[in-house]
Every structure is written in structure tokens, then in C-alpha cells.
Amino acid sequence: MQAISSPRWALASLSLSMLLSSLGTSIANVGLPTLAxxxxxxxxxxQWVVLAYLLAITTLIVSAGRLGDLIGRRRLLMAGIALFTVASALCSLAPTLGLLIAARTAQGFGAAIMMALTMASVADSVPKARAGSAMGLLGTMSAVGTAxxxxxxxxxxxxxGWQLMFLVNVPLGILAVLLVRRFLPVDGPRTKTDRPRFDHLGTLLLTLTLASYALAMTLGRGSFGQLNVTLLCAALLGVGLFLRVESRAASPLIQLAMFRHPALGSGFAASALVATVMMATLVVGPFYLSGALALDAAAIGLVMSTGPLVAALVGVPAGRAVDRFGPHRIxxxxxxxMAAGSALLPLLATRFGVPGYIAPLTAITAGYALxxxxxxxxxxxxxxxxxxxxVGGLINLSRNLGLITGASVMGTVFAAGSGSTDLATALPHALEAGLRMSFAVATGLILLALAVGFAVERRAPRPSNAGA
Structure with missing residues (x-):
């Protein structure tokens, strides 16, 4: 089937791919008690049903992006969606927990390809003047999937039954493959002589490094033991080895020269910092809402749904604003x-209760969408x-690493601020103290991201050919 040039339908196919990958992240959490x-x-x-999916995305997403650059983004995106779809069917048929976790890992590999290449394919499918709107729509679909x-x-x-939780992806995945095949621009021809080799050693080192870091941050639920320290040391060693290998590779997985352009490096760093703050709202919120404001599970769910709902509503207008006013200003x-919301949240929540929590949370989430x-x-x-x-893979990786780090670090900060080892039984005043400390740190991280952005804007005009 010959691809038809239609930016609107091409963007629809990318949006469905983004929706499916983000839906896969959040849909399994609610089923953990049933699966147990x-x-x-x-x-x-x-919990490895959730963790396996996240680890697969984190470890493969940069390699998936690079492979798409080498063999063609359209054809690899179709393969990634097909893998995600088949793995979803296998999840629904899994007779044992081990096979379910294995199928979820394969599903995560497919999602990694989808996340990396949907963003990278925007420039192939949409006029540059509408790039901001396209990115805003993808952000909206990610938020909708999460919510x-x-x-x-x-x-x-x-x-x-729990099987339908995974089987629902199958018809949507088939539709996504058909849309990508019909409406995404065909990959350009490339001869064997001008095709760079894939960096297998660099890919292996990066995969092991990211897996070590992700496990160090997630195992023990934020409590650092000997295994966590060992994994973190392995990750640090892996970073050093990876940089050494990449600096000598003829066709590196990541061209380190990209990071000489401050706009790229600062974008990745700011994305990680901001994602760390967003995870604070997800980790700290339930404990505070339950222990300090005495909300039941249903009410907590309603309050927490404010974030994804706001992100979904703001995403498309945010993209249009970027096209009109420029990315730096927006x-x-x-x-x-985000900084104002983070600074005000503990003050308003402790004084006005639920409305005082929702108002600054709305500001944080709307700011995040922008x-x-x-x-x-x-x-x-x-x-x-x-x-x-x-580069699309690196953007998503920086966000994922921020989320993983935030889950561990911000949880630890909240516990330290409350002075309690058992947050489920902590008194309201202790939880209020933990909330103040957590969002003081969050405000500091956002101010750091602002400082980095202003420094880069003053000192380094954007290069015309990043990644050269």
C-alpha cells in the first residue's frame, strides 16, 4: 500500500501510537491486586508486571531511536507497533506470572520504539511551522493515556477479567499499524555504502548502565541497601565505559559532539529535572491526601486525576502557543x-485542604504541559x-530517568521531612512537614532548570545543524 501524504492523518497515526504506549504504562497498575x-x-x-515494562522502555529507547535513523523510522515504527500488539495478545494469554512478565517486557520494547519514533517522525510528517502544535498534541495523547x-x-x-486489560490494545494496535503504513511518508532510499553500522558495543553498555541505574532506584522501594549501592556503582562505571567507547567508535550510538551544543544538553537536563518534580506529586500526594486530609481511596483518585486532566486540556493550546511565541518564552x-505551584502547594494545602492542594497542582501540571x-x-x-x-529517544530517556529518580529521591525526602519510617501511620503534622520539605526541593529543582535555560539562551545561540 503506497503511503499518502496527509499531515493531518500522519499526525493522527503518531498520536495513536503515543496513546497506546502511555496507556500501557498506566493500565496495569490498577490490576496488580487482581493479578496477585x-x-x-x-x-x-x-509489581514486576509494571516494572518490566518501564525497564524495557528505559533501556531500549535510545537504541530504538538510533536504529530508526539507520533503517528507516516508518518501517521500524510499524515493527514496534506490531511487537507491542502481539505482546499485548500474549499478555492476555499468559498462563503463568513469569510468562506474563516476559510478555510485558516485549510489550515495553515495542513501546520504546513507539515513544522514540513518534516524536522523531514529526519533522518528517508535519510542516516546521506547525511543529509546536504537533508536539503539544503528542503531549496531550500521552497525558490522556496516563489518565x-x-x-x-x-x-x-x-x-x-484481567485479560481484557491487555487485549484491548490489539485492535488499536492493528489500526495504528494501518494508519502509519498508509499516511506516514515512505522512508527514503539508502544504499549499503552510505549506511552507518549499528553500534552494538555502545548499545550493550548503555542498556546495562540504564538497567543498573533503574534497578538501583526502584528496588527496595526507595530504601537504599547494599544491592542498590552496588547497582548504582555499576551504573557509574558503565557511564565511564560508555563515554570511552563512544568517543572511539566509528559510528557511535550517540554522537557526543551533540552535547557541545548547549541547547540540546540543557533541554535533556531540564526535562529530567522537571520530570523529577512531577513524580513528587505522584509519590507524595497519596500519603498526604490520605494521612493529613483523611480522604478515602476514591477521593484520592479524583484529586490525583486533576494532573493528567489538566495536561490533556493544556497540551494542544500549549503547542499552538509555542508556534506563535517561540519555545523559549513558552x-x-x-x-x-511550576515553580509558583510547587512553592505554594504546601502553604495552600495545609491551610485550605483539598481546594488548596488542587489549585497549585493545576498550576504545576499546566506549567509542565507548556x-x-x-x-x-x-x-x-x-x-x-x-x-x-x-535525539527523540534521548528526550524520552531524560524524562523516564527523571521519573525513576523522582520516585526514589522525592519519596526519601518526604519520609525524611516527616521524620517517620512508616508513612501510613504518620501523624498529620508530620506529613505536613514532609510535604513542605518535598516541595521546597521541587521548587529548587525548577529554579535550577530556569537558571540553566536562561544561561544557555544568553551564551549560546541555537546552532543551525545540531548533531553534526
């Missing part, structure tokens, strides 16, 4: 909103065509 009962397993065992996952998963489990506006649309547009702007996949 179905497989007669402990919570520590069934829809728990409610959709809960409804499917209640009505049909990015700064987003960071200012920042994401602006930062993604700025980073991908003028990146060479043969580097878009790896």
Missing part, C-alpha cells in the same frame, strides 16, 4: 508556573534528519 490473586503471588512479585489507564483498566477487569512561562511542548520543539528543531530518532 489470579497467580497466587505476592505484591513484590506482581485513562487506571479507569479503563478497572472497568475492563470488573466486567471481563518554556520559561511553564517553568515559572514546558514539554516548548522543550520538545526546541530540542528537535534543526536536528539533522539522520539524528532525529536518537
Amino acid at each position: 490473586e489470579a497467580f497466587n503471588a505476592s505484591f513484590q512479585q506482581v 485513562l489507564g487506571p479507569s479503563l483498566g478497572g472497568a475492563l477487569i470488573a466486567g471481563f 518554556g520559561v512561562t511553564g517553568l515559572v508556573a 514546558f514539554q511542548a516548548a522543550n520538545n520543539t526546541a530540542v528537535m528543531h534543526d536536528v539533522r534528519a539522520d539524528q532525529r530518532g536518537v
